[in-house]
Amino acid sequence: MHIPDGYLDMKIASLFYVLTAVVLGYSLYRIKRERVNWALAGITASAIFAAQMLNWPIPGGTSAHFVGGALAGILLGPYAGCIAMACVLIVQCLVFADGGITALGANVWNMGVVDVFVGYYIYRLLERRNKFLAGFFAGWIGITLAAIFAGLEIGLSTYFHYSVNVTVPIMGMWHAVLGIIEGFITGTVVNYIHTTRPDILEGREVKIGRTVWIALAVLIILSPLFAYLAELVNYSEPLENVAKYLGVSEHPIYEGILPDYTVPGLNPYVGTLVSGAVGVAIVFILALAISRSVSR
């Protein structure tokens, strides 16, 4: 997933340098106030460095390997985890020339910010149910989202002549599949540490703060706004564009209860909102049910 020099144009590279600098700056400010286990931070970073050496290429994207951002977030907390991942990526860039200097901002953003923070919060949401599953979902979803960001960056770059329609699905799909291995490793390691050295994870087993729930609620409430904005810029599904371009149309064998995210007989916009709410509720209830049944 390490983007090399020459893939990102200067606008994208600069934008991600700025975004990463803001998050890193805030993380440094936070860890100065927190008690950081520097030994654990150093060991986690070096272990992730070693694990990232297992690398294989993906056509149309970059490459896939164990990333470990979620693991760093879980073991060290999001702020120290973010710094540890940034250190791994800087050492890889400046000592092994793995990942470019101009792309360093984007690489740290994908693997050190998105993967760490998403992984950490997913783990925190599920940890009370089952440690292994919490680690598994944290690792899996974290790496998939990080890969989608990498796909977005190289797809939006004018230097790379594949559009986001190609790069995002390729990066996202491959990592969603290979990310299962990342999830398995993350879950196993977290579970092992919980058994042998529970003191490491102690102090992080706090109840999910009100802020997390508020942030989730705000995201859900704001989602219709994104739908409206998407309509303003005439956004359509990349696959639909490809189908239109190739002159093919769909022939569904089953329409579903809420066909194409609408409620039959209802205004399409309101129907999309209702089906979105139903979808969120179903996924939420399913996640709770699965984690409860496993925790027993």
Add this chain to the structure above:
Amino acid sequence: MIEETIKTATEYFQNFFSYEYRKRGFLQSVDPRIKLLGLSALLLADVVTFEIPKIVFIALASLILAKLSDVGFKEILKRVWLFTFFSFLIVLPTTFFEGVYYPTSFTLRVFTALTVLQLIVLTTPFNELLQALRSFKLPETLVFSLGLTYGYIHMMFSELFRILIARESRRVKRSSYRELWSEGGKMLGTFFVRVLEKGENVYRAILLRGDKIRYYSKPFKVGRTETLFIIYVIFVLIWWIKM
């Protein structure tokens, strides 16, 4: 086979971190701060253009620096060919709808960027890199974390190598695959706990010495070598603009 691969890789990295490149040459004697800035300027000149003559010019300018610094072309090629080839494969399909110019220039850009990056890697010890980053006003905590990570990577590989050797010496009979995997899992667990405990001891020792990590710091200098390097980079950049 997996165990043998891990052992070979561990041995390589243990040696890599124990014995950094100590060749003497032109770039090795340039102040790390000036070298980092100058080579970054060459890197930028490479990645902002798609004109093949300009890219080849930067590549040649970098290879001249490599030659002056006793870094062989074979050594660079050995380190950059894989990702250059991989980048070529990625953009190869565009040949069918855009012709050969874009894939050629894209691959050349990646090759040149990797070559410049290798020049930094092969001619700068890590403590000098830390010194340069600190003088660029990077936060102390970040530079400290970088130093700690580097040190712990070394410690981790040397510990892993010891565990692998100890495991090999204890083996008296051929184990089944099931036993091998089970032993492997136990070894990884032991490795983690051992490394963590050693890491904690090392960190306590650092604290006992009264400070965090001290890295060797040379005074900032702009001598004859640095002046030559700056003139060279400016000359290359002016020529590159006028091409």
